[in-house]
Amino acid sequence: MIIKKFQxxxxxxxxxxxxxxxxxxxxxxxxxxxxKKGLLYLFSRPYVEVTVxxxxxxxxxxxxxxxxxxxxxxxxxxxxxxxxxIREEPVKEVKKETMxxxxxxxxxxxxxxxxxxxxxxxEKETPEKEEAAEEKNDELETFLKLVHQTMVENEVDDKxxxxxxxxxxxxxxxxxxxxxxLANTYQKMILKFGQxxxxxxxxxxxxxxxxxGPTGVGKTTTIAKIASRFRVMEKKKVALLTADTYxxxxxxxxxxxxxxxxxxxxxxxxxxxxxxxxxxxxxxxxVLVDTAGHAYQNEEQRNAVRDFIQSVDQVSEKDVYLVLSAxxxxxxxxxxxxxxxxxxxxxxxxxxxxxxxxxxxxxxLKLFTGAxxxxxxCGQNVPDDIxxxxxxxxxxxxxxxxA
Numbered sequence: 001m002i003i004k005k006f007q008x009x010x011x012x013x014x015x016x017x018x019x020x021x022x023x024x025x026x027x028x029x030x031x032x033x034x035x036k037k038g039l040l041y042l043f044s045r046p047y048v049e050v051t052v053x054x055x056x057x058x059x060x061x062x063x064x065x066x067x068x069x070x071x072x073x074x075x076x077x078x079x080x081x082x083x084x085x086i087r088e089e090p091v092k093e094v095k096k097e098t099m100x101x102x103x104x105x106x107x108x109x110x111x112x113x114x115x116x117x118x119x120x121x122x123e124k125e126t127p128e129k130e131e132a133a134e135e136k137n138d139e140l141e142t143f144l145k146l147v148h149q150t151m152v153e154n155e156v157d158d159k160x161x162x163x164x165x166x167x168x169x170x171x172x173x174x175x176x177x178x179x180x181x182l183a184n185t186y187q188k189m190i191l192k193f194g195q196x197x198x199x200x201x202x203x204x205x206x207x208x209x210x211x212x213g214p215t216g217v218g219k220t221t222t223i224a225k226i227a228s229r230f231r232v233m234e235k236k237k238v239a240l241l242t243a244d245t246y247x248x249x250x251x252x253x254x255x256x257x258x259x260x261x262x263x264x265x266x267x268x269x270x271x272x273x274x275x276x277x278x279x280x281x282x283x284x285x286x287v288l289v290d291t292a293g294h295a296y297q298n299e300e301q302r303n304a305v306r307d308f309i310q311s312v313d314q315v316s317e318k319d320v321y322l323v324l325s326a327x328x329x330x331x332x333x334x335x336x337x338x339x340x341x342x343x344x345x346x347x348x349x350x351x352x353x354x355x356x357x358x359x360x361x362x363x364x365l366k367l368f369t370g371a372x373x374x375x376x377x378c379g380q381n382v383p384d385d386i387x388x389x390x391x392x393x394x395x396x397x398x399x400x401x402x403a
Contacts, residue, residue: 002054007034007047014050026052027191053187140176144169147185150400155330155360160367164188186395193363193391197347197372199226199286202317206239206284210309212344213323214336215293218351220250221380222323223288224257228383231261236285239264241277243308244292254290257382271311278315287316299339306343321374322346324365326356333361337369347374354378354385359397362389 004022008014011031018026028050035046144165151161168184199209209226211219223240230236240258242265244250251267258265264281268274268289281287291308294301312318322340324333340346348371350362366373379385 005049005051007049009045009047011048011050014048015052018050018052022052022054026054027195028052053191140172140178140181141169143178144181147182147399151360151398153358154398154400155358155364156398157330157360157364157367160364164192182399186399189363189395189398190391193366193395194372195391196374196389198374198388199230199319201285204317206278206281206287206316208278208287208289208312208316208318210289210291210318210320211323211349212291212305212309212320212340212346213293214328217293217323217325217328218377219293219323220244220253220257220290221382222349222351222375222377222386223254223290225377225383225386226375227257227261227263227286227288229386230286231263232383237263237283239266239277239281239284239287240290241266241268241274241287242290243268243274243305244290250290271308274308274311275315278312302339302343309344320344320346321349322371323349323351325352326350326359326361326376327352328361330361330364333365334368337365337371341369345371347372349373349375349377350389351377359394362394363398 002022004018006014006018006021008017015028031048031050033046034049148161148165151164152158164185167188168181171184172181199207201207211223213219227238227240231238238261240254240263242251242254255265266277268277274289278287291305292301294305309318309320322337324336328336348365348369350373353359353376362373362376365371373389373391375386376389377386
């Protein structure tokens with residue numbers, strides 16, 4: 001893994017410098033504003049410093065490509081201006097220790113405390129366990145096992161937890177410090193999560209956003225939260241549609257939200273009606289579409305949703321978001337994700353984070369599907385209880401720290 005810092009007058013300028021040198025696959029780990037020290041710089045403007053990371057395998061692949069590299073993609077401003085990327089307030093001088101180390105300080109202390117077992121627990125250990133512990137008197141190895149145990153307790157799939165620890169172990173040397181091992185674990189997990197991919201405007205309006213998923217995960221409420229943010233905070237023109245003709249209550253709930261927000265609402269029963277609605281809302285920025293929830297085993301209904309979504313391909317740019325509950329059993333999440341992958345590409349939204357203490361399934365589903373995460377919700381309040389997915393905060397929780 002390669003970690004470097006880049007500076008610029010603005011955040012975008014620093015990120016562009018990073019992408020120019022290291023390639024477009026870099027992941028932004030940290031953003032902070034710095035003011036130089038000394039009287040000479042008393043009236044100078046602060047600059048922005050970003051810390052980026054790149055997997056070494058990605059770097060090797062980039063080096064192996066022909067010299068004529070493709071043009072860099074334009075910066076996704078919505079992504080890099082994500083308010084949930086951890087940012088620092090301006091500081092008067094550059095500290096010697098990195099901000100990442102500062103963030104992990106509390107987490108490292110917590111793990112080190114757990115590493116020191118109470119005497120009562122040691123007395124309960126069997127002779128066999130004591131012998132095994134004496135044979136493996138490697139503190140780093142024990143520490144890595146503790147990190148692995150912490151991830152598994154937070155419901156990270158053992159397969160993925162082992163992959164992370166094995167990567168750290170392969171890169172370790174004798175006497176490898178705990179804080180370095182922990183920092184590398186933190187960074188690798190953030191890289192595997194990647195940056196969130198949220199709703200962005202279409203080149204030619206309107207952008208049609210479909211929300212799919214099983215029943216009871218909170219699709220309708222999630223749509224209301226996103227619509228509220230676009231309508232109230234960003235002053236965008238939004239229309240709400242529902243194709244959920246199975247549940248009258250769902251349509252009425254969305255209609256109520258539409259009335260409160262003073263945005264148009266329509267029920268669509270067919271692809272033809274969908275096309276008519278898009279013509280009527282051609283001057284709008286976003287059209288948010290609620291679809292009927294159904295059991296993932298129902299292939300006929302899944303295919304019907306697929307055909308309905310594909311009906312707009314020749315008319316408008318679209319995105320599909322699979323809405324899942326963080327409280328759903330892991331095995332069921334895998335089946336749901338697999339079933340929808342067979343009929344469509346999607347991004348992920350997780351709901352009900354306030355109803356569980358373990359977030360391992362967010363990591364599991366990201367690695368299982370390869371689909372980017374976008375938003376998470378943590379309550380019923382509209383529009384407050386929704387935020388852009390924050391990989392830094394989530395990884396800290398998965399490693400036993402505090403958000």
